[in-house]
Amino acid sequence: MHGTDPYGGIRWRWTTPRAQDILRRRALPEILQLYREIHGLPQQELADLLGYSTSYVSRIETGSRTITDIGALRHLAERLDLPPHCLGITDDADADHQLVIQLAESVLRLAEIARQAGQATIAVTELWPLVARLEARTADGHADLDTLGLLVRARVGLGVALGHVLPEERLATAARWTGKGLNVARRLGDPGLHAHALRHHGNELRKSGLHLRALDRLGQARDTARTTTERAEAVVLLARAAGAAGHTALFDEAVEDGHRLLNEAAPTALFSAFTLHEVRLRGLMVTGRVAEAVRQLDQAPAAGLPATSQWQIIAAITAGEVLLRQGDAAGAGQQLTAAVQGATLHRLPHQLQRVVRASSSLPDVRHCAVNALEQLRAEIAA
Structure with a gap:
């Protein structure tokens, strides 16, 4: 080859x-x-x-x-x-490769469980050597479909995990890894794997501030989805990206699609009534409809089992932002303080950065968030 x-x-x-x-x-x-x-x-x-x-x-x-x-x-x-x-x-190298293939599924599954449990640093630790091993084997000519499929999932998983634990100024690294996964996925003729890579790369692009590219990838993921679950997960991320970009019409369309899919798709860690509500609140705020966001705040559904720690922290920050705009400083302080505690526990620097921006009128909360952020920065640098 x-x-x-x-x-x-x-x-x-x-x-x-x-x-x-x-x-x-x-x-x-x-x-x-x-x-x-x-x-x-x-x-x-x-x-x-x-x-x-x-x-x-x-x-x-x-x-x-x-x-x-x-x-x-x-x-x-x-x-x-x-x-x-x-x-x-059959030689020793090939026997070793078969062992890697057998173990890779377990590593990917355990890394996903760790990430959703709020331990993204563990996921990074597990995925990094797996990615390196699969890349080395592929470079040596072992480019069979099973290996390449695992490489896609490992690269994307690593990018998503890094997107949890890196501060905002370094999130481009996470997008690069999900993009490397997408580059392979688009060549393999596996629609489900391609859609998976599109969704996650689009979301990491959004977090990196590359809104137009994020909307393109997430729009592709929605339009090529084969199942209601694939479409639902693409739609909630598309709504999130459209809101961040201030694209009101697309945001409203995606939210409406998401509400319809609540009756069709089973809840997942990414798509549920809870995550869709958080995305809607944030998008309403960004697109200038604060009064509507305030009205929607009291209608928040319970987090439920599918909601990860990350989503609950994100939702607390969004709720705090809405409460501040409503003039409820005490309620906002409670939400943002809880978010600081959760983001510190789960080592989520860019969520702390969100709190720092949101809490300019709450000096005590902001001080706690800044201190926690600096501690995480020092740990990352080390």
């Missing part, structure tokens, strides 16, 4: 469903034919590459000559730049 870019160019021709089927069946005649097709080689040039005669290559391609000798198969794998397992050869 020649090419200096392990995630682009010629390598991607080996990740198509047809190519993966040929490699999975270890069909040497078809492998040689596909290699020539990918590289645009006549039989003579392939024969020169392999050190065989043209007639010998022709016999292999037609199936009249089979190769079973391990040494000859290793030679072919090396010359074709294919992982040995594609030709039926």
Whole structure:
């Protein structure tokens, strides 16, 4: 699989469903034919590459000559730049790779549980070595669909986890990782995986202040969703991004779509009556409809089981902002103080930054938020 870019160019021709089927069946005649097709080689040039005669290559391609000798198969794998397992050869590296594949699902699942439980730093710690391992294996030529799919999920998961624990000025790092996941996902022909990467990359772009790009990615995620759950999760993030961008019409459209989907999609950590209400409150504030936000504040649904610690902290900050605009400094102070405590416990610096901005008229709350933020900054720097 020649090419200096392990995630682009010629390598991607080996990740198509047809190519993966040929490699999975270890069909040497078809492998040689596909290699020539990918590289645009006549039989003579392939024969020169392999050190065989043209007639010998022709016999292999037609199936009249089979190769079973391990040494000859290793030679072919090396010359074709294919992982040995594609030709039926098992070595220590491939056995190690199979172990990585088996463990990767567990790591991804545990990292997601940790992140949703408010322990995003643990998720980062788990995902970073997995991403590095999968990238190294892919660069070595193990670009099968299972590995690439795991790489997408690991990159996206790492980006999302970093988006929790990094301060605002460093959130572009989180968006870069989710973007790297999306770059692979869009090539794999898996609509669900592509939609997953679009949703999370769009959300990290929003957090980085890249509103137009965020709306583009999240709009794609909504429009290409295959299930009500996929659409619901894309819609709530689209509403959030549209509100942040001050795009009133799109915000209202997405919120209306979200309310309709409440009757169709089962609640998830990302989409529920609780998260949609928080997104609506914040969007109403940004789009200048403070009175409506104040009226909606008392209609907040209970957090419920799907709501993560992160969402509850976000909702407390938003409620505090609305209460301040209503003139209820005491109520706002309670909400923002609770948010500071939660954001400190779960190491969420950019939520503390939100509190700092919101609490300019509440010096005691602001002082606590600034101190907690500086402590987290020092820990991150260390």
